[in-house]
Amino acid sequence: MLYIKTNNYNCLKVFSAGFTLLASVTLLLCNSAFAGSQSIMITVAKGFGLSLYASDIGDAKQMAMGANGTLFVGSNKSGTIHALVDSNQDGRVDKRYVIAKGLESPDAIAFHNGDLFVATENQIVRFVDIEQRLRRPSRPKEIYSDLPYSEKKSSRAINFGPDGRLYVSIGAPCNVCEAPVPYSSIIAINVDTGASEQIAAGVRDASGFDWSPIDKKLWFADQGRDWMGDNLPPDEINRIDVIGSHYGFPYLHASSVVEPAYEKPKNLKITLPMYELPAHVAPTGLAFYRGSQFPDIYHNQLFVAENGSWNRSSKVGYQVVMLKIEDQKVVSRETVVSFLDGEFPVARPFALLSASDGAMYISDDLKGNVYRLFYKGDSTEETQELEENE
Template identity: 45%
Template sequence: MNNISVLVKSLICGLGLNLGMSVTAYALPLEKIQLPDGFSIELYADNVKNARQMALGDNGTLFVGSRRAGNVYALIDSNKDNQADQQIILAKDLFLPSGLTFHDGDLYVAEVDKIWRYNDIENSLPTIPKPELVYDKLPNKAHHGWKNIKFGPDGKLYIPIGAPCNVCDDPLPYSSILALDIETKQTTTIAQGVRNSVGFDFHPKTGELWFTDNGRDMMGDDLPDDELNRVSQEGQHFGFPYVHNADIKDPEFYDAEKAKLNTPPELNLGAHVAALGMEFYLGKQFPAEYQGSIFIAQHGSWNRSSKVGYRVMQVVLDGNKIKDYLPFATGWLQGEQSWGRPVAVLTMPDGALLVSDDAADAIYRISYQPD
């Protein structure tokens, strides 16, 4: 966001809050977003500080996590005009509560080291129910400690545990994805050798877990790629920290025997693009060529000599076979200046796609209307 936009936003912010206005709409250059023909983008919600993972309640409440802000939000579109008009802050000052999910009427929120549950939350609002501690045995290191969470087809809660470093060989549960039985509190290691996954989903037909993984830094501008991976067997190893992508040896930790454990990625996504939230598109609004595709939010590079990412990509599938990898929404990066950073995607009941942006404090709605 340029300095003028920031100034405009700050000047009108107080008025906007008092008048119920959308203040970010004055500052965010949505006209710069490039989409395929027939698609359009609009603001669903603004002033959602540091918006990260999203989850939709049964009654249409949009729940949103944050990272640095430490907040958890409930957004309500009371007049059903595809724009949130009420924001409730459910929690403040949490430990990087980036991830949350909605399951059987309850909201689950992930701090770095704890999982909380807000029981029957939509029927309680605007009263905020007292959260119940579900699990408190997660590591408490902040580095790559924020996480997305989601329930799987098996009814277990899936929780990534990132590496507490750029590259290191710390023991499990670091660098893994766990499945938590919320009743017994038992965990299962679903995947290991995973540096930092901040987005995953389950294949709508096979039920297999697919996830994004951020590659390590400090190996230059073009190595290694971020990855899109598929878990075909419980406990699979995906190479970190010994080997990256299919066969790139780590300069510090390469071990020939341990590298044999590596499961190559289904797709290399590009180095430093910071692939985060992903979802299989199961909506009916978009044309046929988008059905069953994976949408991936790329947060964008932070230490590459020329910036990459800052976009939403489409992965076209035929079963488990990847047919194409295409830009879907671009324009948050203008030259070397970025005004937004996509984090997560979420398909709405009408088939529109929401995209959260933790830099612009916004949530966008992408919809399709044929000519």
């Protein structure tokens, strides 16, 4: 039996039992908002454990891990960046700091060479030597000011590549439209000189991307357009083989859904997805597992956070899946954690981070939690206690 107490739920009891393929975890909500002790379900793949690492983060978005183990979390609506510290390494946060507040949509963050980089609505700033200054961060320094600004916010995600450049995805400012460059693209920036290069075009909404540990190629998830029905268009998993490739938006969605509002230029060559996800699962986070704590079958495999549907007659997504890759092709999709109980979402996983401790961290922009996924072995029922993190 697991007992969870968070800032979001006054009482959250978890009853755990192992099954052949999945370990089903039942949670009993006991606060006044859920009168009658409504029970809900979180499903975790056999052998895995899921713990509450931190709570009350606002709408927790992209994460970054510092060299000393500090977990940084950006929050879009609150305009804050949190720094979470597990000083005794027991798998729970015991110190937290607000690095910045009042920023404009600071949900995209990355850590590199001791510094924290943050993409706001129209610029990228740098917090120098951040882990040494958690109590009193230095004033951020602007390193890039050419991000496009739109009244309808376009998505952002940032991460450092193997070449040392900062990669930035800039989503479309619309459901479907022909937007000017650099919208609907992925660019790479030299953070010392400010020089940038377009890496990919025709990308609608790539909130998550990562590089394969095997061949160092960039993979990214792209969310399809809305209002084409429950099952169209599929969401996408893409790989960049050729710099400057075009991935279809807004002319072609996934591999075969032609956009009726815009005609593809005659000579435009479109790169098709490596894999298609069900429509509206909303893949917002993507990470290759680089640790050794999970079993071998998970090593170097691609994990995807499906944030979940919002305009579909029945809900899909709200889970973390593993895409099994063989010979650089996706051959299967397996659920590792499901936060959807029927039509009730317990969480909306947004970003994933494969950490040096072997665990995988999951941000939840529904309840403002960060979960820690770890492997505990093929054990039967066991008792764990997850308490509220201050």
